[in-house]
Amino acid sequence: MSDKIAYARHGDIAVLTVKNPPVNALSQAVRQGLWDGMNKAEADTGVRAVLIVGEGRAFFAGADIKEFGKPPLDPHLPDLIRRIEASPLIVVASMHGVSLGGGLEVALGCHYRIAVPSARVGLPEVHLGLIPGAGGTQRLPRLTGVDAALDVMTTGRPIGAAQAHDLGIIDVIKDGDPAENGLAYAQELLDAGAIRRAVSELPLPAAIDWDATFDATLARSKGQISPAWCVRAIEAAYAGDFEAGMKAERQIFFDLMQTDQRKGMIHAFFSERAVGNLPELKGVAPREVSRIGVIGGGTMGAGIATAALLAGLRVHLLEMSPEAGEVARGRIESNLSGALRRGKISADQHAAILGDALQVVTDYDALAEADLVIEAVFEDMAVKKVVFAELDRVCKPGAVLASNTSYLDINEIAATTSRPGDVLGLHFFSPAHVMKLLEVVVADATAPDVAATGFALGKALGKTSVRAGVCDGFIGNRILSTYRTCADHMILDGASPYQIDAALEAFGFAMGPFAVADLAGLDIGWAVRKRKRTEGLDPRARDAAYADKLCEDGHFGQKTGKGYYDYAAGPKARVPNPDVMPLIEAERAAQGITPRDFDDEEIVRRYMASMVNEAAKVVGEGIARRPLDVDMTLLFGYGFPRYRGGPLKWADIVGLESLLSDIKGYAEADPYFWAPAPLLEKLVAEGRTFDDLNKEG
Ligand code: CAA
Numbered sequence: 001m002s003d004k005i006a007y008a009r010h011g012d013i014a015v016l017t018v019k020n021p022p023v024n025a026l027s028q029a030v031r032q033g034l035w036d037g038m039n040k041a042e043a044d045t046g047v048r049a050v051l052i053v054g055e056g057r058a059f060f061a062g063a064d065i066k067e068f069g070k071p072p073l074d075p076h077l078p079d080l081i082r083r084i085e086a087s088p089l090i091v092v093a094s095m096h097g098v099s100l101g102g103g104l105e106v107a108l109g110c111h112y113r114i115a116v117p118s119a120r121v122g123l124p125e126v127h128l129g130l131i132p133g134a135g136g137t138q139r140l141p142r143l144t145g146v147d148a149a150l151d152v153m154t155t156g157r158p159i160g161a162a163q164a165h166d167l168g169i170i171d172v173i174k175d176g177d178p179a180e181n182g183l184a185y186a187q188e189l190l191d192a193g194a195i196r197r198a199v200s201e202l203p204l205p206a207a208i209d210w211d212a213t214f215d216a217t218l219a220r221s222k223g224q225i226s227p228a229w230c231v232r233a234i235e236a237a238y239a240g241d242f243e244a245g246m247k248a249e250r251q252i253f254f255d256l257m258q259t260d261q262r263k264g265m266i267h268a269f270f271s272e273r274a275v276g277n278l279p280e281l282k283g284v285a286p287r288e289v290s291r292i293g294v295i296g297g298g299t300m301g302a303g304i305a306t307a308a309l310l311a312g313l314r315v316h317l318l319e320m321s322p323e324a325g326e327v328a329r330g331r332i333e334s335n336l337s338g339a340l341r342r343g344k345i346s347a348d349q350h351a352a353i354l355g356d357a358l359q360v361v362t363d364y365d366a367l368a369e370a371d372l373v374i375e376a377v378f379e380d381m382a383v384k385k386v387v388f389a390e391l392d393r394v395c396k397p398g399a400v401l402a403s404n405t406s407y408l409d410i411n412e413i414a415a416t417t418s419r420p421g422d423v424l425g426l427h428f429f430s431p432a433h434v435m436k437l438l439e440v441v442v443a444d445a446t447a448p449d450v451a452a453t454g455f456a457l458g459k460a461l462g463k464t465s466v467r468a469g470v471c472d473g474f475i476g477n478r479i480l481s482t483y484r485t486c487a488d489h490m491i492l493d494g495a496s497p498y499q500i501d502a503a504l505e506a507f508g509f510a511m512g513p514f515a516v517a518d519l520a521g522l523d524i525g526w527a528v529r530k531r532k533r534t535e536g537l538d539p540r541a542r543d544a545a546y547a548d549k550l551c552e553d554g555h556f557g558q559k560t561g562k563g564y565y566d567y568a569a570g571p572k573a574r575v576p577n578p579d580v581m582p583l584i585e586a587e588r589a590a591q592g593i594t595p596r597d598f599d600d601e602e603i604v605r606r607y608m609a610s611m612v613n614e615a616a617k618v619v620g621e622g623i624a625r626r627p628l629d630v631d632m633t634l635l636f637g638y639g640f641p642r643y644r645g646g647p648l649k650w651a652d653i654v655g656l657e658s659l660l661s662d663i664k665g666y667a668e669a670d671p672y673f674w675a676p677a678p679l680l681e682k683l684v685a686e687g688r689t690f691d692d693l694n695k696e697g
Helices: 028-043 077-086 102-109 124-128 136-144 146-155 161-166 178-191 210-220 226-239 242-257 260-274 299-310 322-341 347-357 381-394 410-415 448-460 476-493 497-507 513-520 522-535 546-552 580-590 600-620 627-637 647-654 656-667 678-686 690-696
Strands: 005-010 013-018 049-054 090-095 098-100 112-115 120-122 291-295 314-318 358-361 372-375 400-403 423-428 437-441 464-468
Touching: 005 028, 013 028, 013 178, 028 049, 028 077, 049 178, 077 102, 090 102, 090 178, 098 102, 102 120, 102 136, 112 161, 112 178, 120 161, 124 146, 124 226, 124 260, 136 146, 136 226, 136 242, 146 210, 146 226, 210 226, 226 242, 242 260, 260 627, 260 647, 260 690, 291 299, 299 314, 299 322, 299 347, 299 423, 314 322, 322 347, 322 358, 347 358, 372 381, 381 400, 381 410, 400 448, 410 423, 423 448, 437 448, 437 627, 448 464, 464 627, 476 497, 476 513, 476 580, 476 600, 476 627, 497 513, 497 600, 513 522, 522 546, 546 580, 600 627, 600 647, 600 656, 600 678, 600 690, 627 647, 627 690, 647 656, 647 690, 656 678, 678 690
Parallel strands: 013 049, 049 090, 090 112, 098 120, 291 314, 291 372, 314 358, 372 400, 400 423, 437 464
Antiparallel strands: 005 013, 423 437
């Protein structure tokens, strides 16, 4: 028998203990071990029941995702589950930790289920671009009814033991050791003369309106197809029987396995975990951080302070005056009330945070004991230098000094202090207590344990942290600046902001670039444009100034009620601002451009080509370590559709050769903007992909 399953006999009960750390994924060896274990139990004279229990953190985290995309190996999970369910012995699952995907499906194939109160169960396959593929779509509805089963499957959200018990998924909840609980429960069942109970033999619950539910699910999933296919898989049993349902489920599962969405989502799953895994941080202990200082209580500073408070850190927030301090406190209190309303913190935690975890101060000396200070003041190098001089003066030795700048040179900031090794960039995204991305900007002199502290803080705050090198805009904003410029060029040439937003939202972006600009505040882009013009634009660069005129008139987007869109009826009911197109038309006329038509496909191709080209430069220059670092930056900070994996995964799927050929074609009209990235040319010449670079580490 495989060493992944231990077989033991306790009286009339055979115990199959799964040992596949860290999370008992159902790899081939585990499946084979369970199969052999069932054979052994059935052949073991006197055994009347089998207990399946996981060792370590979980019952089962599901199918082994590393096997996806490879030829399936015997025994297949649906066959194993069928074999378990068909056993004449009573089979009991004792669940703890997570039982996800194939893990819950194994439990549903058992005849009885017991769980500890902290257990969580779910069918998260939609997050991998799949549907449950081992009977989940057939067995779960028979226990819970169709609506509840669809909720579990289409959201992919795990549910707690209590809810699972209410839904009939778990028979008994009991605190204690899962193996001991399971043995006691199996013995009770034997003593009570309990009979074998197969979920697949339960009658089908009431049918629903399948077509309407399919359409509604598809519409809700923003371009992702797998949730809607859960509906079709369940429906199949109603036209035939359990076997027909299983067959349909398998077919849909295999069809989805071949899709680009599955590839994109599995890339996202592994990249999300690999992103903080950097050779330079191996074995480097982060510095201790329990007290942090935040300089500046604007939207960003207040958001950072909120994130830190929610993570249980003590925060000293520094503002220029008591009045500004009160405004900042108000912002934080409002953020915290939101967290309380959404159930992210309890009323007691809320009170404790406001009690003394947050101190609003006006004197730098109050930061003397801070372990880490994040500056979130106005985006101006001279202002930042003054702040860092003060921090250098008051902060204790070993304190980490961080700037939240989105564009400015961290090397230059670090050089103004006597301790450049302690300085790094921690670039949060607004609202900082909500957005998942943190760019950890490692400057030339940043000490390894300071970089490690940045990652540790990110983890404590629940962020996905990406390592970035120093350049104008780091990873995310540098790429944003390029694809946004591409959008502006298309506008000058004939597209409208609204057509561009609609085309990109149809591609899967949470918001198009102009709606994003309105949300972030048009003054931010305006300040960057002014700075770049002051520094001197390359004479070959095409400039677009129409948006400056909006800003000059005081229209900064959502916060002033008007930008590219008019928000008089609220952010969700935005309509195009009628002042915008005349500004664009005037600029086209001034530049002597005759506008032409763009179709949505061309908009997406150009926009994505500019994004991939800049991303390839960012990787080629070492600003991002690996292509996956860019992918995660765009996914977690810029609303890139997860089911496409990230821009460089998307590029691999589309094909690098055709992308490079597009770029070279566009470069004929504008060789400056469309200069191909050397890394992209190299990969095409060598017939390799971005993912090949990810694998090199
Ligand atoms: N297969 C292979 N590896 C897995 C895995 C799986 N199902 N689940 C987790 N892992 C790996 C992770 O990649 C990670 O590996 P590294 O340490 O090498 O990075 C390790 O296990 C630990 O995972 P996390 O860092 O995510 O640990 P966590 O405690 O934060 O979360 C978890 C644990 C909740 C199980 C989370 O990993 C998770 O959600 N896993 C995926 C669960 C899932 O999607 N299951 C469905 C699989 S599809 C399926 O089952 C299809 C079917 O119907 C047949």
